[in-house]
Amino acid sequence: MTRKIIIGVLMVLLVMQLLQPEKNKSEGIAADDISNTYKIPEAVHAVLVEKCYDCHSNNTRYPWYVHVQPIGWWLASHIKEGKDHLNFSAFKTYSANKATDKLEELSEAVTEGWMPLESYLWLHREAKVTPEDTQLINNWLDSIGITVKTGD
Template identity: 40%
Template sequence: MNQNVKKILFGCILIFLMIQLIRPARNIDYGQLPSSDISKVYQIPEKIQSILRNSCYDCHSNSTDYPVYSYIQPLSFYLENHIQKGKKELNFNEWGHYSDRKQANKLESILNQIQQKKMPLPSYIYLHHGAKLSEKQIEEMASWIGRIQAENGKAK
């Protein structure tokens, strides 16, 4: 191998190892569910709560269950950026702080996203096969959201 190629390869390995020392803040809340969590606002059947925890909470709550690969840079940066964007769009732990109108809009958006199979994201499902929603789970979520909308007078 050429001496210049060895130097470049050594430099790349050194940079890769050095960025492993940089750790972004983790999205982990070790406490109990906050009083603003969606489960404190609505009565959620266990099946629905299980779907939310399994398919939504990693990116849309204040507590992420991190996979092993999340400790490797630059994947960690990518994941944290993705989680922050997800939480900015929708945070189930902050649900009670949303206005009634925003809650209604979010429920409608959740319904549309899961029915169109845009959520969970395909990139998330690729690495978390168990997060993929079955047709039955989509129907259960749609039914539950429909009941909430009806109770709040927001049914279409």
């Protein structure tokens, strides 16, 4: 009986591997990308790409383990949720008020340290936003007239 259960579980796991989620991958920079909306200093854009774009753009850099289900489904769900909240690749489609709100939230997220998510940082230590990164982002946001979150 136990052998049949183990074989059944293994069969389910094997079938799960055939059901891969759709990849969040586009070619090049989207026409509606934030970099086509605002003049972004190269250093700031590099921080956004390195630390934010995997979950908040149409171009995710996938790790090898995305092909292992249900991990791939979990990642796809996180990416969809991240893009629903803020999509740098579709930024030009936001109204002026929504864009301002999103940029103010960006400042708050990096200043208070709730982005990137801890669950993402477990395997992507390089994505941790440093105080220098926060300062770069907030200086840029301030230069374009966005109210930035201070650490106070």
